[in-house]
Amino acid sequence: MAPPLTRAAVAAPAPPVRIVHMGLGAFHRAHQAWYTDRSSDAAAWGIAAFTGRSPQAAAELSAQDGLYTLIERGDDEDRAVIVPSISRALDGANMAAFRVHVSAPATAVVTLTVTEPGYHLRPDGEIDLDDPAVAADLRRLSAGPASAAPTTAPGRLLAGLEARRRGGAGPIAVVPCDNIPANGALVHRALTCLADEVDPALAHWMTENVAFVSTSVDRITPRATDADRAAAVALTGYADAAPVVAEPFTDWVLSGEFPAGRPDWESAGARIVADIAPFEQRKLWLLNGAHSLLAYLGILRGHGTVAEAVADSGCRDAVEGLWAEARRGMPAMLRAEDYCTALITRFANPRIAHHLHQIGMEGVSKLAVRIIPVARQERAAGRSARGCVVPLAAWTVLATRNRLPADAHAEAVRSAAHADDPVTALIALLDAELAADATFVDRIRRRAAELGGRQA
Ligand SMILES: NC(=O)c1ccc[n+]([C@@H]2O[C@H](COP(=O)([O-])OP(=O)(O)OC[C@H]3O[C@@H](n4cnc5c(N)ncnc54)[C@H](O)[C@@H]3O)[C@@H](O)[C@H]2O)c1
Numbered sequence: 001m002a003p004p005l006t007r008a009a010v011a012a013p014a015p016p017v018r019i020v021h022m023g024l025g026a027f028h029r030a031h032q033a034w035y036t037d038r039s040s041d042a043a044a045w046g047i048a049a050f051t052g053r054s055p056q057a058a059a060e061l062s063a064q065d066g067l068y069t070l071i072e073r074g075d076d077e078d079r080a081v082i083v084p085s086i087s088r089a090l091d092g093a094n095m096a097a098f099r100v101h102v103s104a105p106a107t108a109v110v111t112l113t114v115t116e117p118g119y120h121l122r123p124d125g126e127i128d129l130d131d132p133a134v135a136a137d138l139r140r141l142s143a144g145p146a147s148a149a150p151t152t153a154p155g156r157l158l159a160g161l162e163a164r165r166r167g168g169a170g171p172i173a174v175v176p177c178d179n180i181p182a183n184g185a186l187v188h189r190a191l192t193c194l195a196d197e198v199d200p201a202l203a204h205w206m207t208e209n210v211a212f213v214s215t216s217v218d219r220i221t222p223r224a225t226d227a228d229r230a231a232a233v234a235l236t237g238y239a240d241a242a243p244v245v246a247e248p249f250t251d252w253v254l255s256g257e258f259p260a261g262r263p264d265w266e267s268a269g270a271r272i273v274a275d276i277a278p279f280e281q282r283k284l285w286l287l288n289g290a291h292s293l294l295a296y297l298g299i300l301r302g303h304g305t306v307a308e309a310v311a312d313s314g315c316r317d318a319v320e321g322l323w324a325e326a327r328r329g330m331p332a333m334l335r336a337e338d339y340c341t342a343l344i345t346r347f348a349n350p351r352i353a354h355h356l357h358q359i360g361m362e363g364v365s366k367l368a369v370r371i372i373p374v375a376r377q378e379r380a381a382g383r384s385a386r387g388c389v390v391p392l393a394a395w396t397v398l399a400t401r402n403r404l405p406a407d408a409h410a411e412a413v414r415s416a417a418h419a420d421d422p423v424t425a426l427i428a429l430l431d432a433e434l435a436a437d438a439t440f441v442d443r444i445r446r447r448a449a450e451l452g453g454r455q456a
């Protein structure tokens with residue numbers, strides 16, 4: 001039997017905690033934790049990483065001192081590195097530990113990967129105060145912010161910041177790393193809105209002390225399997241209950257201030273830019289837009305993974321059609337055509353089993369930021385947006401057949417799918433203006449009918 005992965009075994013001391021992370025999933029381990037470990041000053045920057053909803057990842061990682069294997073899976077071989085930057089792995093419900101770490105003077109950064117619905121934002125980007133979980137957190141925080149046990153990520157983050165203010169620990173940066181455009185600005189607005197309701201003095205303190213950084217993050221990281229756990233042992237010689245598999249490619253673009261410092265992430269390849277918007281658009285519209293298209297069209301065409309779907313010329317042509325529209329107007333410095341060429345190779349990696357079902361989850365939140373902005377741009381310019389019609393039509397077909405992967409908005413999707421005019425009702429969940437564009441909706445309806453959906 002392989003020996004357990006421990007810090008003593010691999011001679012990797014835990015770096016002192018200066019970063020708190022929320023959402024200890026696969027992506028954090030493949031991306032921010034990896035960048036931190038690859039930075040020139042890695043020995044000075046440890047992470048206290050908190051799970052989002054279940055304590056399992058914290059239990060698995062704690063049993064191996066926070067260490068895990070990152071398997072970089074190329075076209076023809078695996079490369080393994082043991083990543084030591086997570087010094088402590090903790091249950092997200094452990095608010096006492098969360099407050100201690102966020103309010104520690106040494107802590108300089110809070111990063112988040114809590115998934116798109118984890119921010120509880122409305123389609124207009126504001127925090128949804130009518131969401132029962134948000135409303136419950138507001139009641140808890142208003143009754144006693146110092147001892148409340150919120151359950152949402154924004155509620156927990158606000159409780160941590162409140163503890164930091166009380167402790168006089170000074171400024172800090174909040175760095176959301178989910179696939180949401182202007183994620184720093186949106187989280188800033190969401191937290192300010194909550195703080196205004198809980199205690200305006202806290203909102204004022206945040207204005208002076210909390211910097212919100214927007215990021216564009218990129219590294220294809222599918223959920224690990226039992227075969228990946230076996231591969232980790234074979235590669236490193238250590239048993240690992242929580243390895244992560246990712247493609248070799250990785251990218252991180254950040255924009256904003258870090259008033260208390262940060263790791264030298266540039267030394268690991270990250271870029272700090274003044275304007276994040278073009279980088280976000282390239283990533284979300286080209287990579288994630290194509291992913292969502294492949295997910296819904298691919299499921300309808302009987303495929304299981306991205307690599308299978310992109311090998312199907314019916315899916316591939318649809319991706320090219322979406323990209324032709326999404327690339328319009330992108331500045332030349334983004335080299336969008338080269339990015340798309342590289343994406344085809346990345347998607348086609350036969351050794352990465354990225355399941356369409358996983359990508360197709362949370363379609364309401366994802367389509368709204370991956371496809372809808374392109375469709376709006378095209379329609380505003382008087383064009384057909386036919387490339388955007390395909391993913392939207394495929395999504396409506398799966399909705400009317402009750403075959404969509406899980407979605408936090410499943411109830412609204414179900415009710416729209418049973419409306420007299422399901423296509424209009426479903427598109428209205430994504431964007432009211434496009435739902436009122438009769439020509440565009442009719443195009444989606446006709447495409448959906450071709451794909452086998454219920455039209456009305
Ligand atoms: N996996 C990728 O390839 C990839 C690449 C770029 C960006 N991302 C971003 O990272 C996010 C997480 O991806 P992952 O692969 O780590 O997923 P994952 O399922 O491995 O981990 C998700 C983490 O978020 C927590 N979480 C889930 N729902 C939550 C909620 N409603 N509130 C609070 N916490 C919640 C989970 O408990 C877990 O800790 C994605 O949604 C995406 O925005 C992922």
Ligand SMILES: O=P(O)(O)OC[C@@H](O)[C@@H](O)[C@H](O)[C@H](O)CO
Nearest residue numbers: 179217218219220221288291359
């Ligand atoms: O992670 P999600 O659920 O937001 O979206 C699924 C994929 O589109 C996404 O994870 C991509 O693989 C990733 O964004 C690549 O960097």
